[in-house]
Amino acid sequence: MSGLSIQNLSMRFDLPDGGAVQALQDVSLDLKAGELLSVLGPSGCGKTTLLNIVAGFLAPTGGAMTLNGHEIHGPDAERGMVFQQGALFEWMSVRENVGFGPSMKGMPVAEKNQTVDHLLDVVGLQDFKEKAVYELSGGMQQR
Known part of the structure; x- marks a missing residue:
């Protein structure tokens, strides 16, 4: 099944x-x-x-x-999780946070950058891509 x-x-x-x-x-x-x-x-x-x-x-x-x-024996890309609390790396920029998963997956840099730009466009954060996490509102951090 x-x-x-x-x-x-x-x-x-x-x-x-x-x-x-x-x-x-x-x-x-x-x-x-x-x-x-x-x-x-x-x-x-x-x-x-x-x-x-x-x-x-x-x-x-x-x-x-x-x-x-x-x-199911551990985390897998087949499943996703939205955390109750923010799960951002505070020492990374917004762009670096969004690109973390694709980097860990081994995605080529050019493809990763294109994916990150697309995702930032989708959630309306393109203008904040170089900002630090603490510079974002709570709602922006959730996105």
């Missing part, structure tokens, strides 16, 4: 004092390609933990998870 399949997913965080927090327990769902899912719940119920596991940033302590039939 194409899509996201989560079967009996659990996540337990062991605490330094010997205690533990069970953030998720036996979560199961099947999401077909093209379907949309909203995860709602009170603060502390495990929503962000679930998203971090799907993104590959955390390894669950139990259960299995596949995307398009392939097990």
